[in-house]
Amino acid sequence: MDFNNNKAIYLQIAEHVCEHILLGSWKPDEKIPSVRDLAVSVEVNPNTVARTYELLQQKGIINNKRGVGFFLDTDAVRQVLAYRKTIFVEEELPQVFKNIYLLDIGINEIVDRYQTFIERNFKKD
16 A cells, blocks of 8 residues: 555555445445454554554444454444545545635536546446
């Protein structure tokens, strides 16, 4: 996994886990990789993954079944959407708005480009 220097590694791993959940490769109520296994796969110290899993537990995305391992919560997808939306709205969107303002991009152009993006990347024929 390639890490960005602008954000804590444990938060980047949390985003990685959330992407697996949103893409459906990790399903609710299923066991997820152990701290050690995920640490090996993303090439970090297990303590970093432990911190990630602690955060995800606090957010209600995963839970620990003592002696068995970590599992996605039944409501993991909804929890991930809420978590990721909060991060986007509070941290990323203000920078996007700043750039839109500075570059004098109109709302109609934004809407047109967004619709084109959706059509090209997510509409199935």
